[in-house]
Amino acid sequence: MISSTAKARFITIEGVEGVGKTTNIQFITAQLEKARIPFIVTREPGGTPVAELIRQLLLTKRDEHICELTELLLIFAARAQHIHHVIAPALREGKWVVCDRFTDATYAYQGGGRGLSMEKIAALETMVQGELRPDITYILDLAPDIGLHRARQRGELDRFEQEKIEFFNRVRAAYLARASRDPERCVVIDAGMALVAVQSAIRSHLDVIL
Ligand code: T5A
Numbered sequence: 235m236i237s238s239t240a241k242a243r244f245i246t247i248e249g250v251e252g253v254g255k256t257t258n259i260q261f262i263t264a265q266l267e268k269a270r271i272p273f274i275v276t277r278e279p280g281g282t283p284v285a286e287l288i289r290q291l292l293l294t295k296r297d298e299h300i301c302e303l304t305e306l307l308l309i310f311a312a313r314a315q316h317i318h319h320v321i322a323p324a325l326r327e328g329k330w331v332v333c334d335r336f337t338d339a340t341y342a343y344q345g346g347g348r349g350l351s352m353e354k355i356a357a358l359e360t361m362v363q364g365e366l367r368p369d370i371t372y373i374l375d376l377a378p379d380i381g382l383h384r385a386r387q388r389g390e391l392d393r394f395e396q397e398k399i400e401f402f403n404r405v406r407a408a409y410l411a412r413a414s415r416d417p418e419r420c421v422v423i424d425a426g427m428a429l430v431a432v433q434s435a436i437r438s439h440l441d442v443i444l
Contacts, residue, residue, distance in 0.1 A: 243325060244366070246336040248409060249374035250402050251395055252384035253425045254432060255334050258374065261433045262332055262440065269444040274324045277334035278312065282319045285312040293392040300393075302348045309340055310358045317366060336368055338412055338420075343394070346408025347401045367419075370443070372436060373409050374425035378402030381425075 245262065247255045259275060266273045279289040288308050292300070300308075313336075324331050337359050344350045378399055385395055413420035423435045 243328075243330045244321070244333070244368045244370075245330065246333045246338065246368040246371045247374065248335055248338045248342070248371055249425060250376060250378045250381045250406055250409075252381035252386075253374040253376045254384075254429065255374060257429065258372070258432060258436060259332055259334055261436060262372075265437060265440050265444065266330060266332070271330055271444070272328065273330035273332055274320070275332045275334075276316070276320055278316060278336055278339065279309055280312065281316040281321075281333075285315045288312040288315075293394065295393045295396060302344065302350055305348070306340070306344045306350055306355070306358070309344065310362050313337070314362045317363060322366070333368075336371075337363065338368075338371055338373070338409065341412055342405045342408040346404040346406075346411075347397070349404075369419065370439075371413075371420045372439075373413050373420055373422045374432070375406065375410065375422050376425040378406055 247259055247262070249255055263273060263275055278285075279292055280286045288311060292305065292308055292312075321331050321333070337355075340355055340359075341352060345352045345355050382395065382399070382402065385391065410422065413422045421436075421439050423432055425432055427435075
């Protein structure tokens with residue numbers, strides 16, 4: 235129920251590449267500003283100088299193959315750093331945190347995409363995050379070929395964006411599976427709609443919370 239999210243302060247935004255996360259985070263923060271809610275905006279992987287270095291390791295294509303387990307551990311290493319230095323302090327200070335991707339991305343990309351066990355991911359989630367979970371997650375849902383087309387228009391593709399379409403189909407399916415298991419937290423929005431319609435859907439949800 236919406237009323238149960240009245241105290242929500244940790245918002246994440248998720249979806250496959252090029253789905254409009256960055257664009258819609260700007261919209262979300264504009265709504266928070268209007269409501270005079272103190273907030274920070276951050277992203278994963280990244281959000282601190284060290285975590286941003288790990289992001290570079292993860293996104294840059296190299297001759298040496300990064301094995302699946304290394305990828306998973308790097309993502310959680312960056313997340314531990316990010317939580318310790320940025321997310322937890324902001325929440326303690328009463329600031330809302332708006333984060334571009336979080337652990338749902340790990341379940342979707344490393345679990346769905348790479349095929350790592352969800353149990354292994356859940357064990358790391360508990361180790362790194364303790365009780366910390368997002369209060370609201372907007373999952374922007376879009377056919378991966380459309381999102382990748384948008385991403386390609388920006389130029390060079392990163393290590394993930396070079397994956398085959400089947401990889402992204404599994405990522406999308408994993409996001410939707412998580413949303414159906416946790417409908418109170420996850421708000422699925424059709425990101426194939428015009429931007430104004432996507433933002434209207436986000437605003438309808440945010441208006442109730444704010
Ligand atoms: N990763 C991350 C993991 O594998 N595991 C993890 O645990 C985590 C946290 C990070 C990569 O790391 C992986 C997943 C990722 O591959 P990223 O930079 O966060 O990469 O993710 P990207 O998806 O690559 O981010 P993008 O910047 O490409 O996409 P956005 O932010 O979703 O899209 P945005 O807002 O830049 O929009 C793209 C274009 O589409 C237009 C925009 O104007 C822009 O030109 N657009 C629309 N056009 C038409 N209609 C709409 N409704 C539109 N919305 C936006």
